[in-house]
Amino acid sequence: MAEIGIVGAGILGLLSARRLAAQGHQVTLWSAPQRHPPASWAGGGILSALFPWRYPDALTRLTRHALADYQQLSAALAQEGWPGLELVESGLLMPGVADTATALSWAARWDLAARVVSAAEHCGRFHDEHALWIPSVGQLRNPRALKALAASSRRAGVHTVDEPVQRFVAAGAGWAVQGAQQSRRVDQLLLCSGAGTAGLVQRSTGRQLPLFPARGEMLCYAPGIEPPPCIILREQGYVIPRADGTLLVGSTLTESADGRPTAGGGRVLQELAETLWPPLAGRLPFAQWAGIRPGCRASVPILSELPEAPGVFIASGHFRNGLVAAPASAALITALMTGTAAPFDPAPYALSSSSSPP
Template sequence: MSQVTLVVGAGAIGLLTSYKLAKAGLNVILLEAGATGQESSWAGGGIVSPLYPWRYSPAVTALAHWSQAFYPSFGEQLHQESGIDPEVHATGLYWLDLEDETDALSWAQALNRPLSSVSIDSVEAAVPSLRKNYFQHALYMPGVANIRNPRLLQSLRAALLKLPNVQLREQCPVTGFIHENHRITGVETAQGKVFSERVILAAGAWSGQLLATLGLKIPVKPMKGQMILFKCAADFLPVMVMTKERYAIPRRDGHILIGSTLEDVGFDKTTTSEAQTSLLNSAVELLPELANAQIIKHWAGLRPGSPEGIPYIGPVPEYEGLWLNCGHFRNGLVLAPASCQLLTELVLQQPTSIDPSPYTTAGRIEFC
């Protein structure tokens, strides 16, 4: 069993890391504390773009651009392999009344991204459900997709389970690492010890807690986000819209997601009436007809917050055999394909598709 790669955490990052490593021929055991894909990856909106891409560092932009180009064909591939359609839904995205519109347009011009200023009249014509005579300015980027993240997670899980060199162990929380002379040889779990050649930590908001058992400290912490869901006619909202840090995301069947809050409250996933009221007000500000629609679901998830949202991807110099793929903050689904591709290339010692230096763990980890 020593020639096994252990992946800790079966969210989007852990699932896709396992998938890519297994496709490359490695034997993989994926360990999940609860059920697959039930934390941050499930709780997010699934927009295949950072919410405000021009506000991020080039490190985040590089991963996002690679992933955006990858998702459409990958969605089709997963559908064929698993029988479950992740529903990559390219609708485009409107940003309304941005304070930093000039910065956004400058960013788009510098990086040759298809972002442009459009008239409010054209937005109101394209989105009949939008509040009329209210917004003043708009930017539009065509081709921006959203992915139905619960279905993506189901599809990835099903595709993984068809691979002969993958084991998935759910309800198997990792409690610590097995190590000798700063060499990681496996993990301690609620079901006993599991030995491996390497361990890849992809445990989202819980990654910092697990690293602390080794005396290591990274600034990855939980940041709660709450969302609400409506069910409308399939043609109610044909495109994604954003204003004042809030967004409306249409699914193909008429479900409309409104999100999200950003709360620094530790590992508390409790939903609150205050957040629901705030989200409902944002929904009605954008789409007045939602005032008469029933909220059919309200939930919360814990994002893995990190400085500037730059993830940790690569080996941990302090412990041979330990690797990280964590700290993606609000952009785990957006950045997952590129992050997992990069990690796989590093593990296999292949040329990398993306410069790995911004994501290195060296110099970004402290001893407790």
Template sequence: MSDVLVVGGGIVGLLSALELTQRQRSVVVIDAPDAFPPASWAGGGILTPLFSWRYSDAMTRLAVDALPRFERLLKRLDPCGDSSRTLLNRGGVWVSAREKEIDEALAWAERWQVAAERRSAGSLMTDFNAEAGVFFPAQGNIRNPGLLKLLRHELQRRGVRFEFAHVVDVQRCSKGVQVCAKDGRRWLSSQVLLSSGVGMQSLLEKLGVSLPLFPAKGEMLLYKLEPGQVPAVMLTEEGYLIPRNDGAVLVGSTLRKGDASFYPTVQGRYRLEAIAKALWPSLSRYKPSFHWAGVRPGCERDFPFLGPLPGLQGVFAAAGHYRNGLVSAPASAELLAQMMCGDVPFTDPDVYSVPASSRSNSSFFNR
């Protein structure tokens, strides 16, 4: 029997598992053996919420120091290697904004002590089709698939066991919490963390908990270019470019609320090619090398639910990271581990809690 079962091996589950092992907890990660990759593999890895000043303080608190958090994490995961150089792009984030919003963005940056400057797109990239905006020089992006591979490797090195199964139920019993899989297997533990991304909604419903969650499909394109052509993440209302350190440029993204399908579509590809051409006409000379889709764990509020499930002792949830699961995962995982281990939390956990009112009457809790 492990101390903690983590259900879901996306970025939130894996980083939480790491935080828990650092607190001497034994952990088993149970991940669905689906053919489609989770959102954490499909995402763009921009290390700031899009138009960050429009978000609540609760979201900003989880995201504002993402880059230094990832720097520390990569040093820990690969102290002698060059992962920090290859996976982390520190080129900054440029965001298109109208004059009035630029003032708002600069005020937000000052309040949160984020480096920011009024800067035109042309001063960074001559042929980018946007004008005024704000540049955040101390932000960047992470190559998420590489990060996830490193994380899995590190967790296995720390003795974390990975099980591949589709979890369908969680039950409280006299010895702890029991997790049940579709194939009939069961695991027992003192604590369980449910961090199953877009799979949270059905799992929580089974437990009689109703949260305002929804799937939101997104598609992306990748172009292989020579390094240095796109200096920073370039973000507009229409879409964005994300430069990787090896020269690859990602174009994103589409957003279809309510769509939980994982396959890329012809319409998605046309839309992304149109975004690419509109933002940076030179890109139309190239053919994209990859096109993929993922499903974001959407949420009606702009920050995730993190914390114990009311009435179900020992069970914790991480739900609704939506468009910001990569940027906020290190802080979310730290907060979850602090709550689960009884440590002093780095920020007020009540803000993120799952409300007692989310429990339905005919629920698991009355079984």
């Protein structure tokens, strides 16, 4: 079996490591200590793209089975003795959506339940405005999923190197991964280090990828506030009710590699919170944080072998959809790496031999 290196210990890297280790490959996961949390830790955990009908079908293929995929993962982790992922089928209510006809057509094509309802009838806190309701949308507690996956991977034999990767260079028929203090040779290499993937590829090959860092900020409100009956999404943002009574509000979006939360972002989110859910008016959050998303100039992520570096694969650019797309992305990229049948057409996510977006 091949020795495989994975750069990035977010949800996608961990899921890929788990799949490859289960096939008998020797897997080394390079997990650099982060000053600021990556998107996998910082996101809200909604298992749907936001306004999913506005994306290409290629993204829907990555996201449509997310709830079922995570339910299977949660059951498998529970059999190993790890705590559950706090999966909840919350449903998603979108008051005031203008393009409901397009949304309903999209849902029908993908065999997803969706209907237009009165926001006031669905939730008495709202005015009588139309809303789109998708009942099958779930959420999970993403930090819990990451901790369980990391522990499960270690038990499965995945070796972790806790240092940043500087570059990768050709080494015979494989590649040498050069860290800050050590180098390790691998037969294949998977790069899924979020927004940092672009810099690593450019340093190692000169190729410029259409990726950019995007800071997203979130607020958390303590239990004791009346929660909404489901996830509420408007054009400006969303509020997520957790099972323990906490409420998450998100998110800002700024092109920046600085992962520190900002006072301005906090003010914007507090104003947004009162618009999204009236019981939050006058309340103060007890936590604010930020994470760096891997933005992409293209409308779908990159899931592809690097043309000028055979054996090096990229899985990045998921932007705001990393968590929801991670199980399907891991299934596709690991199939490409091992030469097994792809679960769906990989062409929309491929890099060409040029530096243009996929």
